[in-house]
Amino acid sequence: xxxxxxxxxxxxxxxxxxxxxxxxxxxxxxxxxxxxxxxxxxxxxxxxxxxxxxxxxxxxxxxxxxxxxxxxxxxxxxxxxxxxxxxxxxxxxxxxxxxxxxxxxxxxxxxxxxxxxxxxxxxxxxxxxxxxxxxxxxxxxxxxxxxxxxxxxxxxxxxxxxxxxxxxxxxxxxxxxxxxxxxxxxxxxxxxxxxxxxxxxxxxxxxxxxxxxxxxxxxxxxxxxxxxxxxxxxxxxxxxxxxxxxxxxxxxxxxxxxxxxxxxxxxxxxxxxxxxxxxxxxxxxxxxxxxxxxxxxxxxxxxxxxxxxxxxxxxxxxxxxxxxxxxxxxxxxxxxxxxxxxxxxxxxxxxxxxxxxxxxxxxxxxxxxxxxxxxxxxxxxxxxxxxxxxxxxxxxxxxxxxxxxxxxxxxxxxxxxxxxxxxxxxxxxxxxxxxxxxxxxxxxxxxxxxxxxxxxxxxxxxxxxxxx
Numbered sequence: 014x015x016x017x018x019x020x021x022x023x024x025x026x027x028x029x030x031x032x033x034x035x036x037x038x039x040x041x042x043x044x045x046x047x048x049x050x051x052x053x054x055x056x057x058x059x060x061x062x063x064x065x066x067x068x069x070x071x072x073x074x075x076x077x078x079x080x081x082x083x084x085x086x087x088x089x090x091x092x093x094x095x096x097x098x099x100x101x102x103x104x105x106x107x108x109x110x111x112x113x114x115x116x117x118x119x120x121x122x123x124x125x126x127x128x129x130x131x132x133x134x135x136x137x138x139x140x141x142x143x144x145x146x147x148x149x150x151x152x153x154x155x156x157x158x159x160x161x162x163x164x165x166x167x168x169x170x171x172x173x174x175x176x177x178x179x180x181x182x183x184x185x186x187x188x189x190x191x192x193x194x195x196x197x198x199x200x201x202x203x204x205x206x207x208x209x210x211x212x213x214x215x216x217x218x219x220x221x222x223x224x225x226x227x228x229x230x231x232x233x234x235x236x237x238x239x240x241x242x243x244x245x246x247x248x249x250x251x252x253x254x255x256x257x258x259x260x261x262x263x264x265x266x267x268x269x270x271x272x273x274x275x276x277x278x279x280x281x282x283x284x285x286x287x288x289x290x291x292x293x294x295x296x297x298x299x300x301x302x303x304x305x306x307x308x309x310x311x312x313x314x315x316x317x318x319x320x321x322x323x324x325x326x327x328x329x330x331x332x333x334x335x336x337x338x339x340x341x342x343x344x345x346x347x348x349x350x351x352x353x354x355x356x357x358x359x360x361x362x363x364x365x366x367x368x369x370x371x372x373x374x375x376x377x378x379x380x381x382x383x384x385x386x387x388x389x390x391x392x393x394x395x396x397x398x399x400x401x402x403x404x405x406x407x408x409x410x411x412x413x414x415x416x417x418x419x420x421x422x423x424x425x426x427x428x429x430x431x432x433x434x435x436x437x438x439x440x441x442x443x444x445x446x447x448x449x450x451x452x453x454x455x456x457x458x459x460x461x462x463x464x465x466x467x468x469x470x471x472x473x474x475x476x477x478x479x480x481x
Contacts (some may be wrong), residue, residue, distance in 0.1 A: 017098035021118050024123045025091040030381040032083035032133040036425055037384075043362050043420030044083065049073035049428065055222075057238040058231050064171040065137050080387075083133050087142040090132035092474065094119050095148035097339060103150070104293045105348040114346045115359075122339050127262050128376040135168055138224045138329060141173035154299040156187060156197065163200050171206045175333050177208045182307040237320040240323035254329040255315060257326030258448055263371045264331035267338050270367025274345045281356035293347035300344065304337045307475035335371075342368060389469045393424040394447075394477070395457035397429050397466065401446040403477055406431055410412040412450025413437040422470045423449060439477060448478040 036235035047065060048054045052070045053063040101115030122128055131139045148165050151157065163451045164261045169176040184201060185192065191197040215233045216226055227233035239246075257373055259265045309331050314320075323326040342364050349357045373379070398407040407430040411419050416434055424432070433445065440456045441448045448455075455476055466477035 014099070014102065016103065016112055016116060017095060017102060017119070019093045020119055021091055021098060024094055024120070025087060026121075027379075027381075028087045029084065029133050029313050030088055031378075033080050033382045034387075035158055035377070035378065035384040036080050036083055037132070037134050037363070038079075038082075039073060039134075039423075039425050040417065041373070043417060043424050043435065045069055045135050046079075046424045046428065047420050047432065050402070058236050058240055060218070060236045062137070062171050062173065064168055064322060065140050066133065070133065073428070076429065079428045080196055080396075082135065086132055086135060086139045089140045090123070090128075093139065093143040093146050094123055096143065096150045097122055097343075099145065101343050104296060106350075107465050108171045110350075112248035115343075118343055118346070118368065121372060124379065125335065126371060126373045127143045127328060129373045129375075131329075131332075136329075137173050139330045140450075141169065141175065142332075143174070144172060145336055146340075147177075149300075154296070154303060156190060159198055163203065166204050167207055170204065175307075178310040179303075179307045180204055180208075180312075181310065182303050186302055186306065228262070228462040235318055235320070236314070237318060237322070239322045242322065245317060246322065248316060251316045252320040254319060254321065254325045254327070255312070255330055258321075258330040259330045261326060261337065262328040262331035262337070264334050266341075266370045267367040268334065268369070269343055270363045271338055271341050274363040274367075275341075275348075277356050277360040277363065278348045278352055281354075281390040295342060297344050297348070300340060304341070308334060308337055386422070386470050387425070389472055392464070394423075394468070396448055397477070398427065407446040408433060408444055410435055410442065410445035410448045412448070412454035414450060414454060443480070446480065449475055452476055 026287070044056055045061075046069065047166065048066070051072055052067055053061065054066070055126045069082065072085070073083055084093045098115055098119045101118055102111065105111035105114055110351045123132070128139070128142070143386055144165055146156075148162060148169065149157065151162055151165070153162055153166070166176075166180070168208050170180065180201075187197075189203050211233050215236060219225055219227050219232070231237050231239050231242075235244055259268075316329060321330055345360060345364050352360065396407065401407055408428040409423070409426075410433045411423070413436055419434065430446070433442070435442070437454070440458055441460055441462050445462075448459075449468075452474060455478070459478055461481050462478040464476055465479045468477060
């Protein structure tokens with residue numbers, strides 16, 4: 014256990030340095046940071062589950078520096094790595110070979126193409142995988158009677174939609190046991206009440222905020238952004254998008270290697286003895302149906318509804334498969350202890366080859382990088398906002414730019430200011446403390462505002478105007 018904790022702490026230190034030196038709020042992380050004053054919010058049709066946003070909301074009201082926000086995913090990354098390592102020790106045993114394989118899987122998980130990036134920015138996947146690994150380690154598949162499992166399951170259901178499919182799989186596979194036991198019935202009714210109540214709250218939110226009920230399946234219950242398209246997607250487009258995401262994440266390579274390893278293991282007709290450590294065969298017997306059923310439902314929904322329609326080939330679609338594949342990799346390695354000769358070595362080589370092929374090729378994911386804007390532009394802009402509005406909350410106004418670029422580049426230094434995003438053709442409102450835009454988006458008439466700064470952010474030039 015000491016080896017697992019030592020490696021996990023070393024990996025945590027690496028991620029913390031990366032997060033602190035290069036605070037990044039691109040994509041969904043920028044949207045979350047822009048909505049930091051809110052505990053939950055809607056983006057188009059999407060109503061994100063609130064667990065991760067509650068952390069951001071708390072940090073915001075504590076007025077913590079923007080550099081600390083990305084420590085939230087770092088902490089959950091640590092939980093995921095430790096849980097995966099402890100599960101590995103249980104499955105592989107505490108022999109030298111078992112410990113070495115466990116540490117190797119932990120390292121490959123930490124530096125995976127998707128995990129290494131999501132571990133240092135505000136996306137829900139890393140929080141979800143922490144719950145996934147921890148719940149498995151604590152005995153969810155055995156239906157262990159523990160309040161902590163129910164509590165963690167409740168938080169997981171408020172983190173990622175995929176946990177609804179996991180709960181459904183667990184329910185379907187154990188329905189007789191659940192119905193026969195009063196404690197199980199109460200626990201599962203409580204867990205099922207969470208997604209049901211969340212879904213029922215969405216029409217109420219439309220009534221309160223929009224004075225209407227949801228008008229399409231994409232607004233409710235799917236809550237996915239597909240503009241004016243039908244809820245059910247064109248299957249060829251969905252499949253092409255999913256395949257592109259799987260290739261980008263190298264999930265296909267890891268999947269193929271793990272499957273081939275299991276074929277080699279099953280092919281061995283001369284087992285050397287039972288698997289070592291925790292009863293890996295029993296865990297495999299329970300995890301197999303659970304994994305196949307839950308993944309089948311998750312990816313059926315993705316293919317049918319294509320929730321990432323706006324971001325074709327998004328690699329994050331592969332994340333549910335990847336988190337399952339790391340468990341399957343541990344189980345395959347555990348099964349090799351019951352093999353001998355060529356099958357044992359071939360299966361181990363295949364698993365490790367798949368894990369190594371999935372490592373991130375980007376140097377910035379391994380070595381902390383300085384963010385030049387965080388050293389120069391951000392402090393200067395924060396100082397300018399304070400000077401412009403010393404006694405009131407400053408208002409930072411942005412020209413008609415790509416709003417996601419604006420979030421990524423300016424939400425950090427303006428985190429505790431008000432932000433307004435203005436359409437093209439408008440002048441600079443008098444209530445703005447500063448105006449920030451690319452040169453082409455500056456209004457012809459700037460009124461009482463004067464140009465005071467030139468900022469170059471991510472290679473693009475921005476002009477900053479301040480009220481005289």
